[in-house]
Amino acid sequence: MNTKTDKNTQNKPSFTAGEIILLSAAILFFLFVFVIAGWFGSTYLPAGQTSAIHSGELEVAAGNQKCTLKIPSGTLKINRPSKGAVGAKYKFSADAALDEPLRFVNCEGGIPNWTINIEAQTTFVGAEVKPFDVIREPAFDRDHFSFNWTFVPEEPVSPYQSHFWLRAIITQQDQTIENWNILVRDFPMENEALFGLPAIFWLIGAALALIFGSLFLVLFLQKRQKNSK
Secondary structure, X not given: OOHHHHHHHXXXXXXXXXXXXXXXXXXXXXXXXXXXXXXXXXXXXXXXXXXXXXXXXXXXXXXXXXXXXXXOOEEEXXXXXXXXXXXXXXXXXXXXXXXXXXXXXXXXXXXXXXXXXXXXXXEEOOEEEEOOOOXXXXXXXXXXEEEEEEEEEOOOOOOOOEEEEEEEEEEEOOEEEEEEEEEEEEEOEEEOOEOOEOHHHHHHHXXXXXXXXXXXXXXXXXXXXXXXX
């Protein structure tokens, strides 16, 4: 029995310093890829954007009274929700700005005692929204309206669809006479920025990390095979 050879084998370290460095680098790169992949599939939020509100006219009649509701043009601004951790409540808001207040014209049968309201509602598939019902604001002598919600993603692993409605509601003694959709639209979802940087930056970084991690792993295996001989 060659006791000298056996002694050298026993004293030989499990991993050399070079092997440890290569393996550690590969693990760090793969860990970065894992974190980015988990983040990218977990925090989808409504994208902020501005939509045009087109002018229109709505014929309204009740009893012996008849008027035309003149709806002016304007803009609807959907604000991107405030940032937060996955599972936290997000603040979401929308602002409608009209060129002038809504008003009745060409009335027949006298000036009606109807009430005009602006109503907004939003839904997120895969998220709990509060308030769930519509938000109604009086429109008398007003041309700016703000609506606020909070929502909690219930299915953070996939992007969910979001919808928005803006309506004009005509009522008389709390009874709805007419309602008209001023704006109905879906709006896209975007991944939340990580440390203020867009998703494309981190996706490119993850791709490079995957390449370098694989390279360091191959070098580690080659070095390990060579040192084991």
